[in-house]
Every structure is written in C-alpha cells, then in structure tokens.
Amino acid sequence: MASKRTLVYLVDDDDMYLKTAVHTLSQNRSFDIKSFTSGEKALASAKKAKRKPNVIVLDYFLNTEESSAISGLEILKQVKQEKLDCEVIMLSGQENIDVAVNSVKYGAYDYVVKNKSAFIRVQNDIKRIAKQQIKDAEASKLRKFVMILSVMIGVAVFVAVSFVIDPTFYGTWPENAPDFEQNAKDKAQTIQVDDTAPAATDSTSAEHDEAEEIIHIQNAVGR
C-alpha cells in the first residue's frame, strides 16, 4: 500500500445517513473519506482513480427509491469481479438473514445493520482491514526480496560451480588478445633501465658544460 492512510468510499442514497457517516468516520484522522450517492458513481471512481479505495462501505438497498439504480449487492459483485483489491462492508437498514447471507456469499467483509452502534462497528472494521492490508503489503515486499535474493544466490553458485568443474567453461583466451604477463615484464624492465638514468644525466651534464666552455672561448676570441 502506497499510503498508510486508509481511503474509504461511503456509498448511500440516503443523504442524512451519508452525512452522518462522513461526519463520524472523519473523526478518525487516518481515514480519507469520499462519499457517493450511487454505486455506479463509486464504482466508476474506483476504476479510474490512481489511488484505489481500501474499503467501500456500501448500502445494500441503493435502489429502493430509484428502481433503475444498481443495487448494493450488484455493486459488491462488480467490485469483486473487477479485482479492485478492496474490502466491502455492507450496510442495511433492516436485519434480514437473506441480506446477510448474500453479502457474505459474494465476498463482503462484514454485514452491518444501521442501528445506533453501526458507526462504531464500521469504524472498527475499517481499522482491522487497514491493519491487515499493511501486513499483507509488508509480507508481499518481503516475498519479492527473498525471491530476488534467491535468484542472485542461485546465479552466483552456478557460476562458481561451473568454473570449478571446468575453468575453460566460459571460453579460452583469444590468440591476438593483449599479453598482460609480457606487458608486465616489459614494464618491470623499463623501470630497471630508468635506474641508470642518473649516469646518463651526468653524461649529459658534462656535454652541456663542454658546450658552454666552447661558447665562452669563441666569445673571448671574438672580443
């Protein structure tokens, strides 16, 4: 997960309930809240958004007034089909075993009845989901690291073993390649020759003195 903050989508066609949910859940500073009055809008946003929601809190009966609207259950199915990698908490205004069973059957994390303790339960669910998602992300990172390390160790071991078994495994030295050994010997010899340099310098110095003396005599004759 890129962010340690939890992005929560709240979806409810009941304006008062939506306002209350936003107000209550916004008290938790680690939650970022986005609210939607229809499942279609929430789904479209989740699909195209760069930062995907971590949790979608979805009302089960989104089409009680607007029969053409997609129901909460249908949105839940689409969230799972699209593999949006987020958990869905289903809200319902009535205690109904069919609603609960359907929600869980299609992959909802929890089914919460809209009673007075609903916001506390939803908040606790979101915290648990966020914690689990952080753990999963860390475990995934660790798995990738271990995999890369295993590959690197494997390659190193293969190279070492194949070299031990057959030193020419990676090919022989080309004939026209530079002879580093000879070069090294030549260099060593050059250094030895350089050791005689002071003698040569003395000789050069004597010649120089001699030339100066000739110039001096010539000047004297000239005068």
Next chain:
Amino acid sequence: MGDYSYIDMSYLEELALGSNEFKIEMLESFLKSTPESIASMKGAMEIGDWKVVGGHAHKMKTSFSFVGMENMVQLSKKIQDLGLAEENIAEIPEMISELESTYLKAEEELKEELNKLQNA
C-alpha cells in the same frame, strides 16, 4: 436541550460530537427531505406502486431515528415491510396518513430546535 413531545435530540447530540454545525445541517436536511419523501410516497401509493412506497419508508425509517422519533421508526418499518412484500396493502394508506400528521406536529419542534441552534 429542550423538552419536546415528539422529538428527542439525544442521539443526534451524541453523533454530532459537539458540532452545532452538523446538527443544523442534519435538521435542515430532515426538514427538507421528509415532506418530499411523504409526497413521493403518496404519489406512489396513488398509482399502486407499493414497492416504491416501501422504498421511501425504508429511507425515512433511518432519518426518523436520528431525531429520536421511535414511533415513526416503527411505523415506517411497517410500511416498508408491507410495501416491499406487497402484502396487506389496504393498511398502508392509513399508516401513511398517520405518519404525515405526526410529522407535521413534530415539524414545529424541529424548527424550534433548529432556530435555537442557529442563534446559539
């Protein structure tokens, strides 16, 4: 908090977490949406669309709970259940009539509370 006969602000007070602004917003929303929902419910009832009647009742049920109108929560639930199941629909008109008249009485108290909050 005022002493009212139809409403009880304690739940909304609890949810507001000290925010007057939130309470004002909720009461304004309730006073605007409830008459609209009752009108839509009556319209659906006239054309015999009982599922839509049930749908409106379902939404109103939650709204009534915010302002502590427990009797209206129960009444809405009955309308919702009968409407969505399309059962005993003959009972629904009388229930809607009761719901509307009780709301109109509660409306005065809601406006009074809203006025207090706005002048606080």
